[in-house]
Amino acid sequence: MEVGVCVEAYRQEMEVSRRHINSAFMTFVVLDQEGQPSTIPMVKPEAGDGERRYREASKEKITGECSVLNRTVYLSYNNVSALKTLVAKTNWVLATEIDKVRMYTLEEDKYLSFRIEMSLCIDATQAFFLLSDLRERHEWDRHYASAELVQQVDADDMIYHVLSQTVSQDNKPQDFVILASRRKPCDEGDPYVVAFRSVTLPTHPPNPEYTRGETMCSGFCIWQETAEVTKVSYYNQAAPGYLAYVTTNIAGLSSDFYVTFKACERFLQKNKDEITVGLQNL
Incomplete structure (x- = not known):
């Protein structure tokens, strides 16, 4: 029996302010009276994320890639959970x-988070699929040079190698290895979620030509407000050390976010008909 464990820390007076510490998998073997492994009763997973993780773990065991992919599955769960925690802050x-x-x-503490939002006339499902594909992001985000899909974990979890237009303090372009996890709403009123976080991948170690960057927690939440209007919110938790820069450059940062989000709006409007044809075939 394999059990996933997630360790989180929080201040007692602020229980909603949780941060991820570590994740691990432990394997338990139930022995019979003769010391031999015995069969345990079938597990009935909880509805929602529990059922999803159960199906994915079963699939990975069959393919013989359990240890590597289970790690990715749990990272995906934490990826989405961290973004939802950030969204829930008041x-x-x-x-x-x-x-x-x-x-x-x-x-909060040494961390600074951003939330940028706008409302536009597009179906939430269309925006969800368009924004979850990082290969298209360079069309509207000038900070992106390119994004290559390097591992398709499953239908809703992908790992990309991203090259950035941003130059580091070492005067080298940055690159990232990013896990993108997208989730449809579980209940009425829930948003579509597209979460991003940095991961390590043996096939893509740091390259001396680039400065390896890190995305702690970022992503989109997309709400269908009315039949015609959708609210798109982007969240980003900046690493420590970024706070002083932002505090002295809030006007410039606001202008940059505005230009990027307006470009995103044009991208969504331009491509919404194309994605509609794809959705009809699902």
Whole structure:
């Protein structure tokens, strides 16, 4: 029997402010009276994420890639969970609003998080599929040079190797290995979720030509507000050390986010008909 374990830390007076510490898998063997492995009763997983992880773990055991893929499955779960935790925080502060594109900030300990949101006329499902494919992101995000799909974990979890336009302090372009996990709403009123986090991949070790960057927690939440209007929110938790830069450059950062989000809006409007044809075939 394989058991996944997730360790989180939080302050007792702020139980919603959790941070991921570590994840692991442990294998237990139940022995009979003669010391031999015995069969345990069938496991009935919990509804929702429990059923999903149960199916994925069973599939991975059959393919013979249990240890590697189970790690990815649990990373995917933590990826989505971390973004949902960030979304649920209530102490966001409106920093600026430009032409209905709003930017919020959240300071906790040494971390600074951003939330940028806008409403536009597009179906939430269309926006969900368009924004979850990092290979298309360079069309609207000028910080992206390219993104290569290097591992298709399953239908909703992918690992990309991303090359950035951003130059590091070492005067080298940055690259990232990013796990993208997308989830459809479980209940009415829940958002579509596209979560991103950095992972390590043996096939893509750090390259001396690039500075390996890290994405701690970022992604999109997409709500269908009305039959015609969808709210798209982007979240990003910045690493320690970024706080001082942002505090002194909030105006420049707001302008950059605005330009990027307006480009995202044009991208979604341009490609929504194309994605509709694909959705009809699902």
